[in-house]
Amino acid sequence: MSKELTYSQVNRDVMRPLFSPSMAWHALMALVTVGLAYGAFCWGIQLIWGLGVAGYHPPVFWGVYITTFVFWVGIGHAGTLISAILFLTRSRWRTGIYRAAEAMTIFAVMTAALFPAIHVGRAWQAYWLFPYPNQRQLWQNFKSPLMWDVFAVSTYFTVSTVFFFIGLVPDIAAVRDNTKGFVKKMYNVMALGWRGTDRQWRHYMAAYGFFAALATPLVLSVHSVVSWDFAMADTPGWHSTLFPPYFVAGAIFSGCSMVITLMLPLTKLFKLEAYIHTWHFEHLAKLCMFTGGILTYAYGTEYFIAWYSDNQYEWGTFTDRVFGKYWWVFAMMVACNCTIPLLWWFKKVRTSFVGLFAISIVVNIGMWFERYNIIASSLAHSFDPGAWVYYTPTYIEIGILIFSFAWFFLWFLLFVKIMPSVAIAEVKETLRPPLKHDEEAAAK
Amino acid sequence: MSSHAAPAAGTQLKAVYKHLDSLLQGIHDLHEAGVRDFTVLSPIPRHEIEEMLYKGEPSPVRWFTLFGGLLGGTMIFSLASLTHANWPMIIPGGKPLVSIPPFLVVTFEGTILWASLMTLIGLLVMCGLPFTDPPAAMEDPRFTNDCFGIVFTRVPKNAEKIVHILEHSGAFEVTGGGAHG
Numbered sequence: 001m002s003k004e005l006t007y008s009q010v011n012r013d014v015m016r017p018l019f020s021p022s023m024a025w026h027a028l029m030a031l032v033t034v035g036l037a038y039g040a041f042c043w044g045i046q047l048i049w050g051l052g053v054a055g056y057h058p059p060v061f062w063g064v065y066i067t068t069f070v071f072w073v074g075i076g077h078a079g080t081l082i083s084a085i086l087f088l089t090r091s092r093w094r095t096g097i098y099r100a101a102e103a104m105t106i107f108a109v110m111t112a113a114l115f116p117a118i119h120v121g122r123a124w125q126a127y128w129l130f131p132y133p134n135q136r137q138l139w140q141n142f143k144s145p146l147m148w149d150v151f152a153v154s155t156y157f158t159v160s161t162v163f164f165f166i167g168l169v170p171d172i173a174a175v176r177d178n179t180k181g182f183v184k185k186m187y188n189v190m191a192l193g194w195r196g197t198d199r200q201w202r203h204y205m206a207a208y209g210f211f212a213a214l215a216t217p218l219v220l221s222v223h224s225v226v227s228w229d230f231a232m233a234d235t236p237g238w239h240s241t242l243f244p245p246y247f248v249a250g251a252i253f254s255g256c257s258m259v260i261t262l263m264l265p266l267t268k269l270f271k272l273e274a275y276i277h278t279w280h281f282e283h284l285a286k287l288c289m290f291t292g293g294i295l296t297y298a299y300g301t302e303y304f305i306a307w308y309s310d311n312q313y314e315w316g317t318f319t320d321r322v323f324g325k326y327w328w329v330f331a332m333m334v335a336c337n338c339t340i341p342l343l344w345w346f347k348k349v350r351t352s353f354v355g356l357f358a359i360s361i362v363v364n365i366g367m368w369f370e371r372y373n374i375i376a377s378s379l380a381h382s383f384d385p386g387a388w389v390y391y392t393p394t395y396i397e398i399g400i401l402i403f404s405f406a407w408f409f410l411w412f413l414l415f416v417k418i419m420p421s422v423a424i425a426e427v428k429e430t431l432r433p434p435l436k437h438d439e440e441a442a443a444k
Numbered sequence: 445m446s447s448h449a450a451p452a453a454g455t456q457l458k459a460v461y462k463h464l465d466s467l468l469q470g471i472h473d474l475h476e477a478g479v480r481d482f483t484v485l486s487p488i489p490r491h492e493i494e495e496m497l498y499k500g501e502p503s504p505v506r507w508f509t510l511f512g513g514l515l516g517g518t519m520i521f522s523l524a525s526l527t528h529a530n531w532p533m534i535i536p537g538g539k540p541l542v543s544i545p546p547f548l549v550v551t552f553e554g555t556i557l558w559a560s561l562m563t564l565i566g567l568l569v570m571c572g573l574p575f576t577d578p579p580a581a582m583e584d585p586r587f588t589n590d591c592f593g594i595v596f597t598r599v600p601k602n603a604e605k606i607v608h609i610l611e612h613s614g615a616f617e618v619t620g621g622g623a624h625g
Binding site for chain 1: 462463464465466483484485486487488489490493494497498502503505506509520523524527528530531543546547549550552553554556557559560561563564566567568570571572573574575576578582583585587588589590614
């Protein structure tokens with residue numbers, strides 16, 4: 001962070017983009033509206049006609065919806081990782097980017113949360129997932145990984161939202177003090193009347209540390225639990241103890257790539273270069289290189305274990321992924337997640353706008369295909385050769401996939417217009433405080 | 445530095461500082477004079493301020509966190525166990541009704557969830573949030589921007605001496621008056 005920055009300049013710079021949407025912002029919102037309208041049309045058709053409009057083909061009843069659910073939960077990893085784990089390890093590079101990354105987490109999990117409701121078809125009965133006694137005194141099965149998933153994702157969402165909101169409170173107060181009238185009142189409500197008293201800061205810092213400590217194991221647990229949705233089943237291609245670390249590494253890989261995808265244009269658009277440098281993006285790229293390496297190793301291990309286990313069903317599924325009808329999905333996964341990101345090993349690539357932005361999008365595409373590869377190809381090529389099928393999504397599923405992206409970007413675009421996308425108070429903490437001693441020394 | 449007549453006892457007093465070291469000097473001088481009933485306002489958390497005012501005493505928020513974690517873990521483990529015991533199906537393979545490994549997953553989630561929620565409650569309670577009716581002296585936009593402040597919501601009888609300490613420590617603005625909000 002530049003040492004020439006002053007506290008008041010931080011306030012001015014970070015608040016400048018608020019309340020005055022640019023043409024680019026309006027254009028993106030228009031695009032998002034089109035995506036939402038098309039997706040809502042597709043979902044509407046599914047609600048009216050039922051799940052038959054999806055491309056499900058027995059025994060494949062998990063397809064694009066579960067793939068997209070896992071994809072968005074994975075994206076939701078990076079925000080809390082950056083804000084909680086890097087806070088506890090006192091990594092300085094988190095400061096400029098963590099606010100937008102946290103917002104990304106919340107909106108990604110909000111997007112993922114749509115998919116259980118979409119996937120069950122009768123969305124109005126999705127509340128059956130939650131534990132409550134029904135009229136027949138039947139309860140959910142707490143031994144089921146699907147039940148664990150409900151707890152894991154809802155806990156992750158709640159804790160991440162609380163952590164995000166608490167982090168915002170002092171900055172909302174700063175925005176409040178730059179507004180007037182009704183808007184000021186609204187920000188004051190959102191800031192809970194924060195004034196920055198010694199008593200408030202004392203308890204705030206203690207609580208923030210606890211939130212970070214509590215969120216850290218959640219980051220690692222939530223995708224482990226999601227992976228058990230698959231690994232606890234005996235389906236070939238899923239039944240593996242490798243899944244939790246493999247899924248967590250993949251989630252961090254995709255989440256950090258999405259942070260790069262979002263933050264690079266945001267930094268340029270809002271002129272935040274004084275706060276978010278190439279240095280920040282390079283660290284994110286390095287984190288992607290590390291987790292991408294783990295992921296590539298996990299892909300290799302999967303194949304080794306499938307071969308070494310001497311289980312014909314397991315090995316059959318894995319060879320079918322490479323040489324069967326889903327070969328193109330496998331090829332996309334390996335190209336986008338293992339091969340192309342290797343370009344980031346060149347400093348020139350990982351410090352250039354185009355190199356960072358393009359590869360981060362490639363990784364996002366690759367990580368969606370990875371989940372599709374795990375889910376669709378395993379179910380389509382299970383134990384019974386008579387039940388082997390080729391599942392392909394319909395335009396309804398593709399429409400709902402587009403809807404998920406539009407939904408996510410809707411929230412993100414609204415967020416950057418009404419909330420400071422860089423943490424004002426924390427950026428100030430990284431600056432040298434204004435000291436009389438310094439002024440006197442400079443005057444001499 | 446602006447100099448003002450000392451405000452009447454019981455009214456508010458606000459000192460605004462541009463520099464952190466001046467603020468710390470002000471806190472130190474007030475403590476030296478035996479004055480402790482004041483509030484420090486700052487746009488950022490500073491350990492120096494907390495150390496001077498609270499002498500490293502940890503925040504009680506931690507007890508809320510501990511209580512929430514214990515409560516949440518116990519509640520969710522009990523919920524899982526009691527609901528399974530309430531419908532005692534004979535599971536093939538002779539697995540126990542109350543089985544610790546699968547229940548640990550939801551117990552862990554419950555522990556984290558309730559520890560976080562109780563931390564939030566602890567934070568709100570201990571900070572006095574929502575702070576709906578702050579004293580007028582605290583409603584200064586400079587305290588969330590680039591200035592530090594010392595605020596007395598009720599000036600003690602030795603107001604003149606306090607004003608002198610604040611001005612002498614480097615406050616560039618000392619204003620008083622107005623009843624406690």
